[in-house]
Amino acid sequence: MAARNKARKRAFQILFEADQRGASVQSVLADWVRHARTDERQPPVAEYTMDLVEGYAEHADRIDELIATYAVGWTIDRMPVVDRNILRLGTYELVWNDETPDAVVIDEAVQLAKEFSTDESPAFVNGLLGRFKDLKPSLRRD
Numbered sequence: 755m756a757a758r759n760k761a762r763k764r765a766f767q768i769l770f771e772a773d774q775r776g777a778s779v780q781s782v783l784a785d786w787v788r789h790a791r792t793d794e795r796q797p798p799v800a801e802y803t804m805d806l807v808e809g810y811a812e813h814a815d816r817i818d819e820l821i822a823t824y825a826v827g828w829t830i831d832r833m834p835v836v837d838r839n840i841l842r843l844g845t846y847e848l849v850w851n852d853e854t855p856d857a858v859v860i861d862e863a864v865q866l867a868k869e870f871s872t873d874e875s876p877a878f879v880n881g882l883l884g885r886f887k888d889l890k891p892s893l894r895r896d
Contacts, residue, residue, distance in 0.1 A: 757800065757802070758802055758854070759862065760800065761800040761801075761802035761803040761806065762802075762803075762806065762843070762847075762862055762866070763866065764786075764799065764800065764803045765802075765803045765806035765807050765810075765843055766839055766840060766843050766866055766870075768782050768783050768786060768803070768807050769807065769810060769839040769842055769843055770835065770836065770839045773835055773838065773839055774835065778811070779807050779810060779811045779814075780807075780808070780811055783799070783803075783804065783807045783808070786799050787799045787804075805851075806843060806846065806847060806851075809846050809847075809850060809851060810842055810843060810846040813846055813849075813850055814842070817842050817845045817846055817849075818830055818842070820845060820849075820886065820893060821833075821838070821841050821842070821845060821882070824882060824885055824886070825841075825882055834871060834872065834875070836867070836870050836871040836875070837867065837871055837875050837878060837879060840863050840866045840867050840870070840871070840875075840879055841863070841879060841882060841883070843863070843866075844859055844860065844862075844863035844879065844883045845883070845886055847859045848860070848883055848886055848887060848890065849886060849890055849893050849894050850894060856887045856890075859883070860880060860883045860884060860887065863879050863880075863883055864876045864879055864880050866879075867879040867880075
């Protein structure tokens with residue numbers, strides 16, 4: 755598995771854990787980093803994982819606003835937790851992180867949905883992130 759793929763998966767897991775615990779993503783990230791430093795069985799948290807989590811945290815309100823606005827038929831609170839956090843991560847990376855090509859961001863998010871969510875989730879994630887890709891120039895405001 756490529757380093758960025760692993761980093762993205764771990765960032766998703768941190769967002770998911772924070773959502774489940776009702777904790778901030780920054781505190782969960784700090785827990786993961788601390789745990790990796792104190793337990794040699796735990797791999798270190800990659801720099802790209804930290805960049806993704808911190809980037810999401812910086813734009814979290816706007817990201818949730820976008821998801822709530824464009825997810826037809828779903829409120830953000832009723833959306834499956836896995837899908838919500840895959841979309842949060844994918845939206846951050848797609849709209850605010852120019853390092854990764856848009857098609858790669860969408861494909862990676864779809865792969866996370868295939869691995870961790872329902873049979874319907876990959877199409878849902880693909881459709882919503884595809885819409886954000888098309889609207890990208892108008893979405894990037896803070």
